[in-house]
Amino acid sequence: MAEYLSPGVYVEEFDSGGQPLAGVSTSTAGFIGLAQRGPTEGLPVLVTSMNDFKRNFGSYLSENQFGSYRYLAYAVEHYFVNGGSRAYIMRVAPNDAKPASGSAGTLTLTARNPGAWGNAVQAVLEPSSKAKTQIYEVVGDAKYRVKNGAGFNAGDVVAFEASGEKQYGKVISSRDNVIELEAALEGDVVDGGLLPAKVLSTCEFTLTVAYGDEVEQFEKCSLNIAAANYVEKAAARSNLVAVTAAPSDAAVHPLETLGASTISLSGGSDGSAGALSAADFMGEDNGPGKRTGIQAFIDNDQASLMAVPGVTEPAVQLALVAHCENLGSRFAILDIPREKTKVPDVLTHRDIFDSSYAAMYNPWLQVFDPLEKRNIFIPPSGSIAGVYARSDSTRGVEKAPANEVIRGCTGLEVQYNKGEQDILNPKGVNLIRSFSGQGIRVWGARTTSSNALWKYINIRRLFIFLEESIKAGTNWVVFEPNDERLWARVHRTIDAFLTRVWRGGALMGSSPGEAFYIDISRNTMTQDDIDNGRLICVIGVAPVKPAEFVIFRITQKTNEQ
Template sequence: MPEYLTPGVYVEETSFRSRSIEGVPTSTFGMVGVTQYGPVRHPANDIRMATGPVLVTSLTEYERIFGGLRVGLDPCQLALAARAFFGNGGRRLYVQRVLHATEDGVGAGPVGDFARLGIPSGANPPVLEWCARWPGSVGANIKVVVKFRRSKNIQVGTQLRGVLPGAAVETAALDGAGQAPTIPDDQAPGTLLIVERQNGVLGYGDGQGGFNQPTAGQAAFHITTDVEVHLGDRLDVYTGLELGSEHRRFIGGVLQAVDPADDTSLVWLRTPPGQPEPDATAMLAAMLAADDGAYLTGGSDGSQPGATELEGKPADPDGLAPATGLAALGEIDDIAIVAMPDSTNLSDLDSAKTAVDALIRHCEQQRYRIAIVDPPDESSISEVRAFRSKFDSKYAALYYPWLRIIDPTGPQDPSMPPTTLDIPPSGAVAGIYARSDIERGVHKAPANEVVLGITRFVTNVTYARQSVLNPEGINALRFFEGRANRVWGARTISSDPEWKYVNVRRLFIYLEHSIDKSTQWAVFEPNNERLWGSIRQTIEDFLITVWQTGALMGTRPEEAFFVRCDRTTMTQNDLDNGRMICLIGVAPTYPAEFVIFRIGQWTADSRRS
């Protein structure tokens, strides 16, 4: 109890209610794979440039960070899956990019993984260099345009006004009337001076540690730069950048490689290795000398990552190397659904199986997430059954067949039929999971739901065909006349009948994760009846709320669940070893997979028994 040593009045706060449990999110999706652009660990990157999975909440946000729907000339399966996810009701997606690097350094030749442009163009060696911030061939489509601005006269007498240390200033003599001269807007600045502050006075450094105050009879013009970065329809504009490194808006700081002001910036500015740092005059002259039509050159997408790279590696425990691949998704607690569309791009079925094994193992180790498995492309009924037979897990579900969509990157020619693409189903199915969770709840089986944004399923799964697929845990995607394209299955790929259904597995994930996160306060509390009663009350209150949503069976809470935490669940040995054991039982609702109406003839004048 608190100490009371000095006489007086003590006002203390206390709680008379049990602690509440907040339900965790269940519709957050995570994917790993190849993207056109975006954050990724690379041997040429500074270790601090590598970022973990990036959260995107719309297709527009995805495209800004990770690029478009193609990588080179090939469709980007992850981008198309993201498009299907958002198109079917998904709201939160974490993306972890994977890249099989081909170069060990940003300066390892003109065709390295990073595109770049030396400035001034053609100079050897260049004074400065624009570098793509992330690897990829799309870097060769980036164009950087630099413009300068000249302010009005900022010198009054011998004092400067409206500038901070680090600003670049061009000086000129006043005319005969004591007015600042008129300089054409398109005339490039000459020699520039960098503003410094000494003893509270703004003046100019001489580059050798000296300091010169502004002199009478001079005008001073503040010179700033505007940088435009073009990539397709995207235009990033950075205005009012300064040329002195002391300024917080220094161009080399705003557009730097590590932690720039704009997290999604496309380029960064550097001095080539081995070259001296240019002064402000040389820096501005070099950037202005660059051809406005010049693009960065080089850049590579690397080769197709294998199963090992998709699985990735956990982070170095000493913080020297970040996690990659699926291991990086493991660091995000909110993710509840995961997929790996690029497993279908692997060269053979053995590699695809290895990648899917890694995906399932990831979910089993994380415990609080489920995997959506994509079948190989162009699989027949027999082939998808053979593929399914290689797995057994209560943390994964398989959907068949692939989806056919109109190619969003295809030519728009009204005289020709639109081109189509076949995509794996995982992205659309994850969106349906999210949509069902939002509209009904995680306890509702994500089935009998319309698949949006597709033209048709690649393979027609009929009633007879599904009678073979469904008992084996292959969830069919079917077309019904007048009812559109629908998900027509809700089974996991588990041989354990207790975990046959996706919604039951996901309901228990939700319950377990919510209880886990919200009862951490109990660790190191006194292990006695007071704690046990508090734990029981906390969990019962939570389960009553879950029961009221229709997630559990029973007409009364006593029929839906039980919570025990007392001397019957713990032995003295448990107490001696610091273990508090709470036993929870819930009665989940199972989906009405087979709705049966039994109808027979009834004689009108007979009486019901």
């Protein structure tokens, strides 16, 4: 309660209604795969275009070097071509991939992540200084009163220049414009002129790192480990290199200690496909900031579509499906092995899975390869993720992402007919088919679940949307007094949200009452629930189902009818 201690008029605000509840995004994709460069552990990286992907992860990979593991770049490209707008990328690298490195004296530069890309990184060292001043007075043995002692720190190497000659020393202490050096400077060092001819300056260097058009510059770096501008600290934000240096005790310019002005990195390698295994894509949970592969997406709460393009090992795909089921907030798009084109072979791979959080697509798509300047076949998962995103933005998550044209696709590796689809469709294999005059279209909308309640993709994704939206929009409820007033506010919040969803066409019924119900009362909670801090709200919704089979029954009309 507020305190009222003096007479007056008090105005107070309070919340009496429900909080606005916004829907979450359902079209952000997450991809795992091989790339030329990019981090292999930590948080997945957000890209918003193919150019953004190339800046962070490089371009296309060679088929001769990586075979069926090379499709990440193509999948991301066709995700954006087909309507995607945001994707999170987690790079996987072979165990035998190595980062490039180079050194000069005690300074060592190592590429931020493994790959031959690092061999093109160059670093240039140039002299610089963060502070300059003139000496007004000699106040003791190797002690000098200066005009301005700011920027001179213990351990800094300094240069005293007079008449074109330089002397070097090291700062012992700097306080109240009095600087003490390790050894006294020779000659007359005092200069009280307005335009000084004798200058005492710190000795640093500017590190410039370049990779193609990407240039990073770190100014006024020092080898003084106690300095705020110590080179390891200054270059810690670099996206290209990691810098390590040993502090120098010599009272000479850092560039003389390092003995080089240009460092070219070398020794980086992309590794080989033979060094890859399913474990590399499944990843390891080494704790926050150290997770790899699929496990890295545990730390990401934005991605709602997941794919490992072209990687069809059952262990990897089952790990991806388990990841989606455990989180309950994302949906897996699975590829079928390219060599499995016959119906029995496709069903053999399909029978491994039973989950409403995954869908399977076949066959592979023919697209133009900018790297090899010819048509190639790529796995469909990237393009399908783009179709999902496009359908969500134009129609809504309640619309099945099927009967949609696949953009950028010039053909199919296999053309299935209706009889073959009659076998595959009930089993949950979504085919991509070419229709005369209608282009190449997604012609299936089923999950890999054996539960008939969850056999349609849009039903599962609609529930993911509802669950995540309600969860994100009701955080304000936690630790509120658990009484009827709170229950009424929660009811109003969810009712307003579901009414908006119903009006958008995602729920069945001619009225909100037919489309959904919300029960939050003594009927859903016991006194034990309340005593243990539980607020239980039961929500029922009637999702719209896709018109998968359109049947027109026609008969002859006779005169007698």
